[in-house]
Amino acid sequence: MRADSLSIADYIVFLSYFIIVAGYGFYIYRRKKSINSDSKDYFLAEGSLTWWAIGASLIASNISAEQFIGMSGSGFQLGLAIATYEWMAAITLVIVAVFFIPVYLKNKIFTMPQFLSKRYNETVAMIMAVFWLLLYIIVNLTSILFLGAIAVSSISGINFTVCMLGMAIFAIIITLGGMKVIGYTDVIQVFFLILGGLATTYLALDMVSSHFGQSGVISGFHLMTQQAGDHFHMIFDKTNKNYIELPGLTVLLGGMWIVNLNYWGCNQYITQRALGADLKTARGGILFAAFLKLLMPIIVVLPGIAAFVLYKQEVFSSEMLVHGKLEVDRAYPVLLNLLPSGLKGLSFAALTAAVVASLAGKANSISTIFTLDIYKKVFNKNASEKNLVVTGKIVVVVAMLLAIVISPFLGIEKGGFKFIQEYTGFVSPGIFAMFLLGFFWKRTTSSAALFATIGGFMMSVFLKFLPQFADLSFLYSTGFAVPVNGVYEIPFLDRMGFVFIFSVIGMILISLLEFRHSQNPKGLEIDSSMFRPRPGFIVGSVLIVGILVALYTVFW
Secondary structure (H helix, E strand, O other), rough: OOOOOOOOOHHHHHHHHHHHHHHHHHHHHOOOHHHEEEHHHHHOOOOOOOOOOOOHHHHHOOOOOHHHHHHHHHHHHOOOHHHHHHHHHHHHEEEEEEHHHHHHOOOOOOOOHHHHHHHHHHHHHHHHHHHHHHHHHHHHHHHHHHHHHHHHHHHHOOOHHHHHHHHHHHHHHOOOOOOOHHHHHHHHHHHHHHHHHHHHHHHHHHHHHHOOOOOOOHHHHHHHHHHHHHHOOOOOOOOOOOOOOOOOOOOHHOOHHHHHHHHHOOHHHHHHOOOOHHHHHHHHHHHHHHHHHHHHHHOOOOOHHHHHHHHHHHOOOOHEEEOOEHHHHHHHHHOOOOOOHHHHHHHHHHHHHHHHHHHHHHHHHHHHHHHHHHHHHHHOOOOHHHHHHHHHHHHHHHHHHHHHHHHHHOOOOOHHHHHHHHHHHOOHHHHHHHHHHHHHHOOOHHHHHHHHHHHHHHHHHHHHHHHHHHOOHHHHHHHOOEEEEEEEEOHHHHHHHHHHHHHHHHHHHHHHHHHHHOOOOOOOOOHOOOOOOOOOHHHHHHEEEEHHHHHHHHHH
């Protein structure tokens, strides 16, 4: 049997996964009290998701092929430092649960454009609704589908097009059941994701220990720290060749906060899972997701480091090469192809679960924004609840078809994780500034919000190409510029920090100038009691912070 193929036992395991997810999804769908009649039930599963379903759905929607393949490849290249995206997300989720979600729920916000309409005006809301649709379809949905199909095809040997169509159809079936079906099937998806992921990690560490004549995953981990000690540092200094990717303390004090706060707090794709629940349930679900986030580097980063150690020992040197060149994103597929029969099927199911869950979540968010923020406001203001649900289902199918058609033309075959970060990073600093000041400063005006989105994007583009026209070597001493192929470039995360500061300052100045002529700002309903978490939530949050402090202390 070829390494890149599945055995009968693998297919049985995978088929079992498919039957369980599809069967449970159909069961949840039939149990719904109201089918095709209530748009809030379809798009938000209002009042019906438990805290554990919300938490599982957040993780299932977030983890996809770019994590399994891209972050494992980054683990191979950069080491444990790439885990900062996951571990900093855990503390970010706590902040979102305390300060962001109460504002949304108190003001009955169901979509991000609705927030912008209520806080600023319809012009800002419509511009951002169109922008988010384009971003979600062209960048996110297509990259998830394309990278997922590449990964699944390389592991199973199944034709790429068949993999792409199969996952798209599976995701459509789940999405058409509405957010309640997505939320509860995501619990099963996360179960397979974690179980299969841990199985791969176990095998990878055991392979390392076996290669050096020892046994057990603990020995494997210790051997990895000895054989690749440079791969177990969380904070790089500016002399590190990978500093441009993760610039030192910026991962703790700078741009990494903008990446995470914008993604977890101002993103329809993510926040939608909690917007249909009460505050206690929403916070419980988000805290559960934060704990699961702490686990993710074990599943997606450690296998990449193990692959690096084995590659150095020439265990599978040729398998990591593509046309004679090292391809780090092959680390995870190579490991999965070494799994024994049956276990490979479980890991294959885990990867498929991650991709399908992310596709379903993204498609649902696209459908929600188009239906509630564009179709209902522009095309059919008197649309019935049934008409909204039908429209939403049509949008799901159309969005997935567009992703299938567009994805081969985007050039995302390699470095998918970087691809997504790069393109969303051009706009996220301005968007986050617009949301943050909109939340907590009543004087913020609509003109200031437009400046943040348009001006922030222009500033991002300017800083991206500035090194081509100006010598930035004078910034090297500060760590804000490092040499890359003879040119001093500003690290991506630092660029985001600069753009965020620029956007906030511009918004404050514009708002202060306009406020003299407008004494009626559209502030949100906020009171201090909203931000007081329950004792159980506080205990869980303190535990997460303690774990993070310990991790960064040990692996500094």
